[in-house]
Amino acid sequence: xxxxxxxxxxxxxxxxxxxxxxxxxxxxxxxxxxxxxxxxxxxxxxxxxxxxxxxxxxxxxxxxxxxxxxxxxxxxxxxxxxxxxxxxxxxxxxxxxxxxxxxxxxxxxxxxxxxxxxxxxxxxxxxxxxxxxxxxxxxxxxxxxxxxxxxxxxxxxxxxxxxxxxxxxxxxxxxxxxxxxxxxxx
Numbered sequence: 001x002x003x004x005x006x007x008x009x010x011x012x013x014x015x016x017x018x019x020x021x022x023x024x025x026x027x028x029x030x031x032x033x034x035x036x037x038x039x040x041x042x043x044x045x046x047x048x049x050x051x052x053x054x055x056x057x058x059x060x061x062x063x064x065x066x067x068x069x070x071x072x073x074x075x076x077x078x079x080x081x082x083x084x085x086x087x088x089x090x091x092x093x094x095x096x097x098x099x100x101x102x103x104x105x106x107x108x109x110x111x112x113x114x115x116x117x118x119x120x121x122x123x124x125x126x127x128x129x130x131x132x133x134x135x136x137x138x139x140x141x142x143x144x145x146x147x148x149x150x151x152x153x154x155x156x157x158x159x160x161x162x163x164x165x166x167x168x169x170x171x172x173x174x175x176x177x178x179x180x181x182x183x184x185x186x
Contacts, residue, residue: 026058
């Protein structure tokens with residue numbers, strides 16, 4: 001944990017609790033996907049990508065959704081603590097996505113935390129240009145502080161915390177264990 005910001009950390013959800021939450025998110029997603037034959041699951045890098053993999057595995061194993069497009073988008077703007085990384089939300093297009101055709105697909109966009117909404121809005125904006133039938137948003141944590149016209153269709157947990165507090169989603173392979181911590185900076 002030496003590379004993590006200093007402060008008091010409290011584990012809000014451990015691996016077993018989050019596995020149950022992801023299973024419930026998959027159940028909700030399966031309900032949205034009923035009757036859909038063309039599905040794409042898009043993870044927002046970094047932690048949205050392994051979350052998208054977990055969701056896809058549950059949809060495949062528990063709900064029989066085996067055949068879907070699975071891709072990731074690299075988007076940068078804010079860290080959860082609102083440190084400005086870039087003045088504009090940047091999406092780095094993967095060259096293999098240049099000719100991506102999502103016409104007729106239902107797209108699930110997956111991210112770890114919905115805070116202000118910048119990353120999700122940029123992802124939805126980009127994917128809308130690929131002409132999908134519909135786009136649905138999925139987040140593990142919604143802080144309820146979005147300032148942009150982006151809604152979350154499937155939410156693992158809603159956490160109302162002080163603006164100075166940070167929600168840390170620890171998601172393998174980026175961290176050792178799957179958990180959500182609350183960081184109260186020093």
